[in-house]
Amino acid sequence: MSEIEPPTAVARHPVQLQPMQVPKASDVLANDLRERILRGEFPPGTALPPERELVNQTRMGRTTVREALRILEVQGLVSIKTGRAGGAFVQQPDGDAVASSVSLLIRGQQLRLTDLLETRETIEPACARLAAKYRTDEDLEALEAANSVIGDPDSTLDDFLRANVDWHLAVARAGHNELLTGFMTALSKAIYASTDNTAFVDDEVRKTTYIAHKSITAAIRAKDAAAAMRRMSKHVHSYAEAVVQVEERTEIDLAKD
Structure with missing residues (x-):
């Protein structure tokens, strides 16, 4: 008979486990409530x-419940009111919620001004096209009101800049697309906050801006989507080129100093 060989010894290695990410209780509750709100429950x-x-229903602590509601409030899904008739009330997310999220992205990523301008050149002509298709009389009034301030030679720089932002946002709102309006709200404010407006805006810029806005508004009023898109594309491209030139010139001057 042949001898039976003993089993080969198996080398033993310690089991390696990866760290597990356990969600916070407040995130779990906020996620559950968020999904039920978005599903229409x-x-x-x-x-x-x-x-x-x-607290009684979820068997979670009061601090956890408050934190979950605060998360939903920041996301624009509930409005929290204080007082005897207060509480957490469900609300629909709107363009403001989109603008807030995009603003956080822009600031958190510290996006370059050129990135913002390129994004604007991509989005805003589409906004003008939609505005020409769906604008109302109230939308036209908002465009004309903003442009009247832009064309006023006695308006201050702050008045001009505020009216300029108002006009561009009025174009986005005239398209009645909440997502695009939210993007444009965050984008416009970020661009003007990042631009050296004192060095950039002079009488010639004001005049050029006023003429361009009048031309685009006329196309929107006439519901000429192609013309509105084409004119807006030319306007924002010219603006982007001028801003970049000023920024580059400023950087060179600072380097000389």
């Missing part, structure tokens, strides 16, 4: 259960 205006009742 809680229509806008619905009052969520009082804080004490949420």
